[in-house]
Amino acid sequence: MVLSVALLGSCGVGVPASAQETPTPPSTQQTTTTPAASVPVKTLPAIDRAALRAEADAQTDKSRPYRFGKAIATDYSPDRDGTWEQLPSGAWLWRLRLRSQNAVSMNLGFKRFRLPAEAQLYVYGPDTEVVHGPYRSDDATNGQLWTPIVPGNEAVVELKVPPRTRSDVSVRIEKVSRGFRSLATASKQARSKARACNIDVACPQADPWQDQVRSVGLYSVDGVDLCTGSLINNTSEDGSLYFLTAEHCLQGSEEAAASMVFYWNYQHPTCRPPGGEESGEVTFANKSAQTSSGALLRMSYGNVETENQIAGKPDITLVEIDEPIPPSYGLFLNGWDRRDVAPSEAVSIHHPSTHGKRITFERDSTSITGFNNPSNDTHIRVDWDEGTTERGSSGSPLFNSAQQTVGVLSGGESGCEIRDWYGRLHNTWNGGGTPDTQLRPWLDPIDTEPETVEGRALADDTIPPAPVNLSVEDVTSTSVRLQWTAPGDDGMDGTADRYLLRYRTSAPERPVDAPIETQDDFEVATQVSSVPSPAPAGTIQSATVDVSEDSSYYFALVAVDEVLNASPLAAVDRDVTPVNDLQVTAPAPNPARDQTRLRVVTEERRRVQVRLYDALGRRVSLLLDDEIDPYRGTTVPIDVSSLSSGMYFARIRVADGRTQTRKISVVR
Template sequence: MKRLTLLIPLLIIFSHVSSQIDRGGIPRSFGTKSFYKSDSIILVASPDMNMIKSEDEADANMEKPYRVGVPVSISLNTSNSGIWMDYPGGGKLWRLHLRSPGAVALGVDYSNFYLPVSSDLFIYNPDHSQIAGAYTSFNNTNGHSFATRPLAGDELILEYYQPEGCKEEPSIIVSGLNYIYRGMDVGLDKNGYNFGASGPCEVNIHCSEGDNWLAQSHGVVRMLTRVNGQSIWCTGSLLNNTHLDFSPIVLTANHCSINAGNIASSEDLEKWIFYFNYEATGCDKPLSEPGIQSMTGAEKLASSQNPVTMGSDFYLVKLKQDIPVTYNPYFNGWKVTDVASPSGVGIHHPEGDIKKISTYTQPIVSGKWESTDETHWKVNWSATTHGYGVTEGGSSGSPLFNSEGLLIGSLTGGESACSNAGGTDYYGKISYSWASNGTADSMQLRPWLDPLNLGRTLLRGMSRTVQFEANVEQVPIGGAVDFRDLTASSVYDWKWQFEGGEPSESSDKNPSGIVYNSFGRYKVSLRVSYLLDTDSLVDSLTRTDYIQVSALVYPNPTKGALSVFTNVKNSETVKIEVFTPLGVLVKSQSWSGDEGPLVSIDLPTAGNLFIVRIDRAGAVQTEKVIVLRP
């Protein structure tokens, strides 16, 4: 089956962690060189590569999946491994440095994963060229397994930050490494495994061939699936459903869940990684890898799995969390009538590479993959302006679109390649997957894509409609902010909410002059009502910690006395700490907002430069203060 490929800094204004899937950012130790002096590396034994080579050769002779990674079991946690250290900006850090010689890339598996609120975890390689994270309490698995995406190289570091005053302990139980040993070539720079690994004939999605398919492409995801711990590259597609509720449903191929007779377990599915918008921004091959937007974990909804026949080879999952609006997801539409399309495209991640598009200009033909008739569409690709898009390992499960822009199939396999561009590929029909693989809900698409039982045979795609922006995201106390609705659809009603703002609500399309009078970080929400065809829909977006309001610290420079105005007037505690430039805490003072919005502090009598840190419920502001001595 050819298509299978297994496989902050210290001086920062606001360092509060927002709850996102993988929010980005910089590990705190990067700003303090002294942290690296006490690091010790834990050496993890590499797998038996001679045995693995022998297994791979046997698999190749039997046309089994192309494996690229194997699990290596370990048992490490914050109590028995790594080092703890105080962080100069407050709180503490735990670092775990791992190396498994010879790996092309390493991922981390967890048997339990729990992070307290306001804490975070980063994973990075020693030269800081790759960073995964920050992972936060939003990623907590409630006692279940978890995995973080592989990073290039045979060495990585885990860094956990626990804020000062946190009374909960994390549960970071590292149960294994995902040891990637082949099939993940390093790209033109060292920032990414398998970047640029697909064939030279492939066409990037942002070439002219993709101009009319960019909406659909936002629904196509790169997938690193796990089967009995083994790693497999595949492609999947988000799908719309008749609830029109942006449910994170992904369609791929059933064979992406099978390897060497093993079927993906629920624990395996908790470690599946989904990559969004992994694509070039232009037509030319980029010189560096795209940024990573990823999610981890899914549950199975249905598949064509059958001990007698593979049927239409579909596998349907639901992601563990809703997809962040910032990922700009598109939930692809579909059509279930068994009608051959005269033209269309396939969008996919060959060899796990950046997103590509393949074009067909001849009518597709009904056919079969195994013994059952009419299960698949047979497709032959066409040469286009910028290449001759085909499919490769890693393209498995990718969507086939008809001339209306609707999904009609998912890739099983075939013979096309850059060296055999005229080869035929086979896509499992949506029309067959709808209800023909079996009678149970677990073997059909219909109960999941038409949960309202409307009898729909066609449903258009849709995106997360609501978007907005502020003219500024950081203001001093008393500052005003203007907001602008960026929603593209036909909106007829707006409901804004401004935490900490005056006024706190608005029904204007573009409200202006919202004033913020207290130090802190505040969320903004927008709920819109709009029309999609004849359906009236509602969508909402909340940006947590979106507006950052700075306290006033004055005078600066000072002769020794300092005033801090927060205008906090409730029972929340505000804490002020003073550090030397070397991170030594020399003064700490806390008070309740009920005691007054202004506090005065006397700086130490020796020294000309101090770092003042103000903390209100995790919203942190730091200021350099200069002292002028007589």
């Protein structure tokens, strides 16, 4: 699944779990829910960060994943732990807090992840600055779901399910990983450093390689280990999300592949001069800004799974990411070269020690050899001229001068001006002779047998049209029902992938119109968490939204296709103001010189009169005498430009006899 904070392609609007301005947990949209501080806490054992770092750092071999966390087995579920409460709409809300002293981050592994239709799960920090979700039942991969990290020592799990479906929830938190190295935005006191000879991908040397930079991602496995990998193209040019990495990172495990969490576009925004102290410092950027979760193991060809060593096979694995990636991430599918030749020059792009992306250059010829063994031909040996690689770089791609992938990093030496060994695509093309040990059936699904393939940008798609005829169908004092006609995935054909429904509000104390008219308005609007999945084009659909009395709501809806292109906005052309009695706002501005105004709302369609009187009770003017629609603010303009200074009174009278009065001060 695609996560937390991303921008959708052409429309430019944010999409949660699908990515990113921060999604809004349902509990924060309610005024009646239990305060977060009162939600039950499960306290996990504290971790010794220094001891765990020392233990991990003692493993200096680069042919191992880079460890950042310590996982603990758990068995938490909504039927035994946390707290349930019912919302005014009848929906149910479950929450649980998890805490581990000294942890710098938390990430969760769910098993038996089955939710009712339209149920949504969120994971976030107590300050809600980092929120992951919403997750739905189909976001699980092989029955499990791993989340990106939440910075800090506490994580909140929140689940909202529709009315009468609470008994259909089957979710278990099976593992909690507690970070002993920071993976979130680093603090200025962070000690972790990459070697100063690393080269940022923002440096001029990397300018010709920006497409390849966009292909590379950092990923976690089982919530505790980190490696690098890259997206790769195939002969059908269909945008399949194939991701190439090292066998020793996953060890041929389908479970490990399902646990993968990918972090995209994590890199320093400027070039820090190589060799300087600043170049070795932490990349101060947010790793969890663009993420994906879950992958399917497609092939694996290496010796680590069976012999616990790399030598003898190329050490290559291919997975397929299990959910669409937003086009706005701007990712790239690398080309490849499977010929039996050693590159005359080489480049690698990687994440050293979990840091932002770096680039490394070899200006001279490489050589074909075995891994630390010249007697076979499974690997390409590179003697780097500029830059280096480190633990965490495992699985990163090796490019030839044509900018095509020829190998994957297995391991090498430590330091600067080092040697590394990359498993060869040539040897993995036919691999062990079966589809689960070969690259050929995956990278050449149409059997054209090319030796090279060019790279390409991640697939675009036709933008879906806006949902048709978005309207308000029913309003009560606690809910609003919206209705629309479903658009398609491509034009008015097919079925869109999901909806984004958002609202803006105004209140009596700040009676200003807040319609959603632009993409910028939509970006800052509050997301509605429970929205139905799209139906086939032309189907009438609806959604019921919980609301609070006496606030005015303005709604807009966007449809999203399977590659997360967003439609234009469909906005309701009116406010919705739930009340259970006559509501009249205070005049604004007040005092007034020329013009002021107030707003009137009723809970039923009624004739309303608004008259203006002076301080002696003499009628000055009739401002309104008409029937007004229920649950909709009617603005009453008041022209005071010809009135003398003094106090005036606007008297509002409903046909059923209810009245209210508002004072207006006129100044000259």
